[in-house]
Amino acid sequence: MRLHLAIASLTRHRARTALAILGVAVAAAMLLDMVMLSSGMRESFGALLESRGFSIRLAPRGTLPFDTDATIGGASEIVAVLTRNPDITVVSPVLGATVHVVEGADRTTAFAIGVHPAVQGDYEVERGADALAGDSFVANEEFATATGARVGDTLTLATGYSPQLRAYGGERRAVFSGVARFLYLSRGQPAIAMPLATLQAMGGTERRDRASLFMVRVREGAAPDSVQRWIEQTVPRVDAISTREALARVDERLAYFRQMALILGGVSLLVGFLLVTTLVTVSVNQRIGEIAVQRAMGISRAHVVHQIVAESLAISLLGAGVGLALGLVTARWLNGILASFPGLPTAIDFFLFQPRAAWTALGLLVASGILAGVYPSWRAASLPVARTLREEAVA
Numbered sequence: 277m278r279l280h281l282a283i284a285s286l287t288r289h290r291a292r293t294a295l296a297i298l299g300v301a302v303a304a305a306m307l308l309d310m311v312m313l314s315s316g317m318r319e320s321f322g323a324l325l326e327s328r329g330f331s332i333r334l335a336p337r338g339t340l341p342f343d344t345d346a347t348i349g350g351a352s353e354i355v356a357v358l359t360r361n362p363d364i365t366v367v368s369p370v371l372g373a374t375v376h377v378v379e380g381a382d383r384t385t386a387f388a389i390g391v392h393p394a395v396q397g398d399y400e401v402e403r404g405a406d407a408l409a410g411d412s413f414v415a416n417e418e419f420a421t422a423t424g425a426r427v428g429d430t431l432t433l434a435t436g437y438s439p440q441l442r443a444y445g446g447e448r449r450a451v452f453s454g455v456a457r458f459l460y461l462s463r464g465q466p467a468i469a470m471p472l473a474t475l476q477a478m479g480g481t482e483r484r485d486r487a488s489l490f491m492v493r494v495r496e497g498a499a500p501d502s503v504q505r506w507i508e509q510t511v512p513r514v515d516a517i518s519t520r521e522a523l524a525r526v527d528e529r530l531a532y533f534r535q536m537a538l539i540l541g542g543v544s545l546l547v548g549f550l551l552v553t554t555l556v557t558v559s560v561n562q563r564i565g566e567i568a569v570q571r572a573m574g575i576s577r578a579h580v581v582h583q584i585v586a587e588s589l590a591i592s593l594l595g596a597g598v599g600l601a602l603g604l605v606t607a608r609w610l611n612g613i614l615a616s617f618p619g620l621p622t623a624i625d626f627f628l629f630q631p632r633a634a635w636t637a638l639g640l641l642v643a644s645g646i647l648a649g650v651y652p653s654w655r656a657a658s659l660p661v662a663r664t665l666r667e668e669a670v671a
Contacts, residue, residue, distance in 0.1 A: 296555045297594045303548035304599020304641050309607050309627060310541035311637040314534050316611075316628030321526055324459065324624065325519045328397030330368070331500040333522070334490035334507065334514045347371065351472075351487040354511055358492065363503050366493035368395045371475050371486060375468060377423050378432040378447065384423045386415070386466035388435075390475030397459075397491050399469055403427065404454025410474050412453040419466035425452050433468075435478045446478035490514070533626075541637070548595070548641050552648035556588050560652040577658070584653035585646060592645025596638045604629065 334354075336346040348354065351369045358367045371390035376383055389398055393406045399414065404427040407413045413433070415425075425431055434447040450470065458467050476483045492507070494500050500518050507516040517525075527534075607627035614626040 292555065293591070296551060296591050297598065299551045300548050300591060300595025300641070300645070301598035301602055303544045303551065304596045304638060305603035305606055307541050307544035307548070307637050307641055308599060308603035308634055309610070310537040310544065311633050312603075312607050312627040312629060314537035314541070315630065315633065317533065317624060317626050318523060318526055319628050319630065320625040322519065322523050325522060327459065328491075329493050330366075330397050330491040331494050331519050332492040332504055332507065333517045334492065334511070335517060336488075337513055337515050339515070347483070347486040347488050348490070348514055349486050351485050351490075354487075354490065354514070357510060358490070358507065361503065361506065363495045363498035363506075364492055365495050366395050366491075368392060368397055368491040368493075369472060369487040370396075370398060370489040370491065371472055371479075371483065372488040373435050373475055373479060373483070375478075376434045377425075378434050379423070384419075384466065386419050386422075386468055387461065388413075388433075388467070388475060389469045390472035391469055392472055393469075396469070397493075399456040399458045401454045401456045404452075407453050407470050409451070409453075410471050411449065412451045413468045413470040414454045414456040415452060415468040416456060416458050416461070416466065418464055419468055420452075420455060422466050427452055427454060433470075433478070435475075436480065446480055448474065448478050450474075492516075545641060545644055548592070549644040549648050552588050552591055552645045553651065555591065556584060556649050557652040559587065560584060560656045580656055581650075581653040584656060585649040588645050588649030589642070592642045592648075595645075596641055599641075600634070600638060 334348070336348050339346055351371075355367045355369060358364050368391065373388045373390070374385060375388040376385050391398060393408055399416075401414060404414070405412075420426070423431070429452045430449055431452060432447055433450050436446055456469065458469070461467050472487070476486065479486075492503070494503050500520070504516045504518045504521075507514070607629070611625055611627045
């Protein structure tokens with residue numbers, strides 16, 4: 277009975293009800309997007325760091341990995357020291373550099389990493405073969421497009437270009453052995469990977485036995501924090517950064533996004549509450565006489581309250597459902613825009629749908645819609661019946 281009357285009241289003014297539902301849907305979409313934004317980048321970054329099983333990164337002291345051109349000397353010695361720890365199962369040294377493809381008059385610049393292919397965690401080969409030989413390399417699709425090279429081609433790669441001498445420090449003929457997807461690079465950035473020893477040799481004495489980063493995989497069951505402390509004591513010239521610490525640093529840099537998401541999310545919740553309150557109040561004011569007649573016929577105050585709250589609940593539920601779809605669409609669109617920022621890995625998402633957080637946010641919106649119906653329903657149920665009927669009759 278109550279639900280039937282609530283539906284009848286809403287369908288009586290279809291245009292107004294539809295606009296109200298649309299308004300709540302917009303508020304719900306913004307609230308959902310802000311919830312997705314507040315934790316999306318952090319969660320996707322954490323998933324990216326843990327995707328290959330490496331829980332600790334070693335960088336030159338005072339820097340983050342690849343934040344500067346600084347490198348760590350004695351790479352082979354560090355690998356030998358780390359592998360003596362029984363809690364460390366894999367150590368993957370990585371050297372970063374800029375390489376130039378020297379073919380005729382064309383010059384293509386790309387980011388290069390030197391790795392041990394058997395233990396690397398920076399890329400995944402999609403077609404072709406990995407760069408196992410010293411005179412081979414893998415590259416991403418952006419590199420292949422920029423150079424026009426195909427798998428199996430032999431290219432001349434050079435490093436250390438000197439503008440004064442207009443010459444390169446080291447050159448090497450290498451075979452394009454396969455196409456790979458690089459996990460940590462930004463969208464549109466040409467990149468290659470080759471054996472570590474090859475890239476070190478191309479850099480001359482300045483790059484001999486050096487690395488920009490070490491990725492460390494810890495034995496299952498071991499505590500990464502204790503391993504991190506051991507590394508910092510054993511190899512004092514590096515900073516050992518655990519995944520937990522890396523996420524803490526990301527949290528510091530993303531504080532602005534979280535604050536903005538919190539403010540806009542709160543505004544969305546308030547807008548939804550005020551919108552439903554306004555609509556239900558207007559609807560109740562138009563039906564004061566009708567409600568007074570119901571009360572005169574013996575309808576209880578609780579029945580009136582339940583009917584009006586049911587109206588606000590219906591508007592909130594329908595608005596939240598439409599807002600969920602609208603929020604997912606807008607989040608995907610906005611994520612495509614923000615993901616194009618330079619320097620961000622392609623795997624990073626600004627908006628990440630997490631069911632628990634999303635349902636909590638939409639549940640809060642529905643709860644605010646129920647609360648929005650409390651005041652107008654209490655006011656309607658509390659009106660004196662005789663006086664209200666007399667005023668309505670005179671009016």
